[in-house]
Amino acid sequence: MARRMTKGLKPTCMKKCGIILILTAVIIAIIAKLYFEKITIDQPNYNPVEGSTPPMGWNSWNHFQCDGLNESVVKETVDLLISSGLAKAGYKYVNLDDCWQLTRNENGVIQEDQTKFPNGIKTLAEYVHSKGLKFGLYTCVGTLTCGRRPGSYGYEEIDAQTYADWKVDFVKNDDCYIHPGENIEKSYQTMYAAIKNTGRQMIHSVKGSAENLELASGFSNMRRVNYDIKDNWINMMSLVDWAFSKNLYDHSGLWHDLDMLEVGNGGMTTEEYKVHFSLWSALKSPLILGNDPKMMKDSVKNILTNPEVININQDPLGKPVSLVREEKLGHAEHLAVSDLRCTRNDTNQQWSYSKEKRWLKHVKLDLCLTANVTSKLVTVEKCGRSDLHQAWTVDEERNKIYFNIASGKTYCLELKSWEMYGQATVKKCPKKPTYKEKIYFEKSASNTSSYVIYNLKTFNDKCLKVGGVADLQVYSGPLSKNRVVVLIVNRDVVDHGFSFNLEEYVNTEQDKHYVVKEVWEKFEFKAIGDTKLVTDFEIPSHSCKMFIITPQSKA
Incomplete structure (x- = not known):
């Protein structure tokens, strides 16, 4: 019985078409194989986190910021990194932060500030590379950088290619002046894709505003933990507290960046700088120097070049430490601190006020808020002490709590605004306090005879409490x-x-x-x-x- 043929196709055509289809499939497979092999060969691994170590280098911002950054400073720093032994210790990246750029040309290409960099960024990058180091630049996913220089929004492809042409190795990507309605993760993804398309491997560093860690690990190599570091003990330690409070170390795939190091900038003691460097190393934060190597003391150099501490940071296993134990030995229970978790119904955050004696008494401990002018620390102590200051004036109208000393000076209670756990302190009252320095005093939610003391009335408010760390x-x-x-x-x-x-x-x-x-x-x-x-x-x-x-x- 004859087979029924498909309408419109002759047997000879079907045979030829089958051969053509097979040959086409083979050709497509060969082309695809060659194409993907080419990608594998030509394009580097864009996620160097796995199997590598946190970046080490130097950044201009902490010490020089905007006004102090220029070509001479960078070249001098490069030479000092080498002559001091810092480069040999592992600090390889030389990163220019904000204010190196000024405008764009008619084609949209970013232009350096010629007054700061008269020989151009490309020439400077060549100088850095000639010394065996790597070169990094700062940009921003917004329309402007934080220093109000041109941002990369809308120019991602042009900027990425410009960086590649200049042989940039590291891109720090900030998050100021985000375009209205723009998703921050999407903006970072756009820049990451542009960098990847250049074919040049560059570390992509993003800010903590990229909150989705799963997404962030796909478009960055390192992500900032939170706010900018400051050169003081309270701020430095609170960055670590913040990271643990958000369970950041439960997520792998990128380096959790605690911000540039402040070691050597003068705001902490040598012992505090040891703690700073030890924590950054143990938590596998990138070790990016923020000091001026020209002013580096031997004690600072000994910290920054300690080979065993650096090796902990650069250990190939890449696992951060965990907080395994805490001990309260009695003294911390009496420290007055500001706590980000301001609930207004926690008895540990409630205070009573005696206008007659001017005591601010902790309702739970029955102890009085006490200030030490010498140390500037605030604690809670037995009420009635004459050697320390316990007589506070609560000025609700001007939003301050203060006391006077015999010399006539006035000291105000201060709650640190941007720390997770800030030590409450006193300082000489400013003539015109900023909104961050204002202290609010209002009835608590659960006890009408007690008060809550806090600052920043609209967001990130901090309540005064006892203990905390x-x-x-x-x-x-x-x-x-x-x-x-x-x-x-x-x-x-x-x-x-x-x-x-x-x-x-x-x-x-x-x-x-x-x-x-x-x-x-x-x-x-x-x-x-x-x-x-x-x-x-x-x-x-x-x-x-x-x-x-x-x-x-x-x-």
Whole structure:
């Protein structure tokens, strides 16, 4: 029986068409294979986070900001990075922050500020590369940068190609002046795609406004944790508190950037800078210097070039430490602090006020708000002390709480505005307080006879409370080769003793030796097998101890 043929097709045509279809499929497969092989060869890996380490380098902003940035400063810094040994220690990126750019030409190409960079950015990048270092630039996904220079919005492809032509290795992408209605993650994705399309590998650093961490890990290599760092202990520590409060370290795929280092800029003590550098290293934050190497003291250089602390940051395992334990030894319970989580019905945030004695009394502890003019710290102490200041004037009309001293000077209560947990302090009252310095005093939600004391009435308000942070914090995490890092931070204003128990951090085994080395003071001790090891030592105020535990097989 003859087979029914498809209408309109002859047998010879079907045979030829089949051959053509097969050949076409083969050709398409070959072309696709060659195409994707070409992409693999020509285009680098654009997510260098996995299998790599946090970037190390220098950025101009913390010390030089906008006005101090120029070509001479950058070239001098490059030379000093090399001559001081900082480059050899691993600081490879030289990043220009805001204010290097000024305008765009008729084709939309970004133009450098010729008064600051008379020889051009391309020439400067060549100089940096000639010294064996890498070069980075700042931009912004908005219409303007934070310094009101041209932003990259609408010019992403042009800017990315310009950076590639200049051989840029690092792009810091800020988030000021976002175009109305624009989604911040979408804006960052647009710039990332433009960078990728150039075929040149560049680190893409974004701000914390890219809140979706899953998306952020797809269009960036490092993401800022929160607000800008300031060169003081409270701000620096609160950045770490913020990161843990948001569970950032539960997310991998990018480096959580705690911001540029302030080590060496003069706002903290040497011990506080050790804590600063230790935390940034242990939390695997990029180590981007923010100081002027020309003014670097030996004590600062010793911190920034400590090889063992740097190796913790650059460890190939890439795992940040966790906060494993906190100890409140009594003193922190009496510190008055500002807390971002202002609920207005928490009894720990409620105060009563006696107009007769001018005491601000904590309703739960029955202790009075107390100021020390010498240390500027505010605590709660037994009411009636004559050696410290407890007589406060509450001025609700001018939004301030203050007291006078014998010399006639007036000191105001201050709540830090941008810290997660800010130590409450006093300072000389400003003539015209800014909105951040105003203090509000209003009835609490749950107790009509008590008050809540806070600042910033519209957003990010901070309530005055007692306690909030521990005296001692213990961080621990894994390193490669089965090692463990342990960091103990004393956040208190007094020294504290600490007992180091090896079994808290490793599962001791009978056939192992354990070498425990402190990386700042360079002392070490050993444990044999499953022998219990408990060692006591003192940690000064605002200082730390950092240990590496290394298991060794018995010889």
